[in-house]
Amino acid sequence: MNIILFGPPGAGKGTQSEVISQKQSIPAISTGNIIREALKSGSELGLRLKQYMSDGGLVPDEVVIDIIKERIKKSDCKNGFILDGFPRTIPQAEALDKMGIKIDKVLEINVSDDIIIERMSGRRVCETCGSSYHMQNKKPQVEGICDKCHGTLVQREDDHPDTVKNRLQIYHKQTKPLENYYSKQGKLTVINGDNKSIKETVELVLSALEA
Ligand code: ADP
Ligand code: ZN
Secondary structure, X not given: OEEEEEOOOOOOHHHHHHHHHHHHOOOEEEHHHHHHHHHHOOOHHHHHHHHHHHXXXXXXXXXXXXXXXXXXXXXHHOOOEEEEOOOOOHHHHHHHHHOOOOOOEEEEEEOOHHXXXXXXXXXXXXXXXXXXXXXXXXXXXXXXXXXOOXXXXXXXXXXXXXXXXXXXHXXXXXXXXXXXXXXXXXXXXXXXXXXXXHHHHHHHHHHHHHO
């Protein structure tokens, strides 16, 4: 099954897509993680992308479309995949359709802006492997240390409160229109992620996939 997961920053897409990935044995592909990996390599492209990201802005469509094109060609995607954070704009969604990639389900995780702003301040990510945690809602076993690889947990530069507000504005303007795009195609399920624990949202996501 080919699945798209979208929602505002901090909606828990990373966690949701990991759970689906394990249950269905298909890879979870996060454009955010792929881009952050590219940044670490210090290439010229990486430096250019860093600028867009640290302001909370989007990376240009052509760049992420190329990233996705290359990634879904790989053999681990032959039984399906979950896209987390792609598409994020209408042109990106159109590009997927043009590539002839059939999407089965689109899940939108809806969380209101004030809850997002509150949650983002507690988010931490592993410097080494990119896994994400939350100081209240998804604590690591040892404070400040990644459960998976023992890397150090840090706050992402673009999780700073002012940057989060900027990202939310961009989300409403550029990403939210995907709701209409995929509901017209009959593929959309909206999940309310307000005031719910990660576990409750995971259950809603899994039952939406079974429906
Ligand atoms: P979140 O879901 O928490 O907003 P991501 O890790 O998905 O964060 O993405 C972080 C940043 O990477 C975005 O703010 C944006 O700059 C860039 N990015 C990721 N995916 C895309 C995309 N599909 N199109 C444009 N930019 C993207
Ligand atoms: Zn780690």
